[in-house]
Amino acid sequence: MQRVENGETQPRGDTLQRIAKGLGVTSEELIDWKLEKNNSYLTQLNSSAISFLFFPFLGILIPLVMWISKKNEIHNINKTSKEILNFEITWCLLLSFCFIIYIGSNFYRVKSASEISPSLLLNPAFLWLSVCFLYLLNLVLILFNSSRLKSGKEALYYIRIPFLK
Structure with missing residues (x-):
């Protein structure tokens, strides 16, 4: 000692x-x-998740690559990366679920012989509104957490399944 x-x-x-x-x-x-305290890198890491706008899985892939490249060099990068990735994985699953419901509802309408009115969840307008809401939620949370990380606070992603612990 x-x-x-x-x-x-x-x-x-x-x-x-x-x-x-x-x-x-x-x-x-x-x-x-x-470890080096680098809030600007953590902010860039968080902001890189905005790539979901181009392709949903890029919101997972780019932060993952950035995390792996600096894994043992920056203070608090593990916790921040896990928060971001857990949220983005959860978001992609919810988005996929919306599209599966949409495709399933269209299949149901085509195969249905009787005139049964579909429920609100099977309504295409409701599903597209859900997708728009998910995109807006993702964008707002990324921007909110980027400003938090820039000021030295922790990222807060409440809506997430803890895939990475």
Whole structure:
């Protein structure tokens, strides 16, 4: 411990785990203090998710590549990247679900012999409004969190399934 405190050696393995346990933090948090604090990169990482406007899965792919390229170099990049990716994956699943319902409702209308009125969920206008709402929600949350990250705060994506923990 004296050599670690005096800066003569770096704690590794079991020593690092014991120090972290004694301080009541994880070893990742203990090592994280050495990482560069770069809010502008985190903001760029978050803003890169806007690429969903061109193709929905780009909102996942580009932030993922940016995260992997700087994974162990920037403070708080793991937490921020996981928040962004979890939200974008959830968003893509919801968007896919809307299109599946839309295609299914059209198939139902063609195959239906009787004149049964479709429910509100099967109404094409409602489904397109849902898609527009999802796009607007994604854009607003990205812009909101970009401004939060730029000012040094954490990203807040409430609507997400925690695929990456």
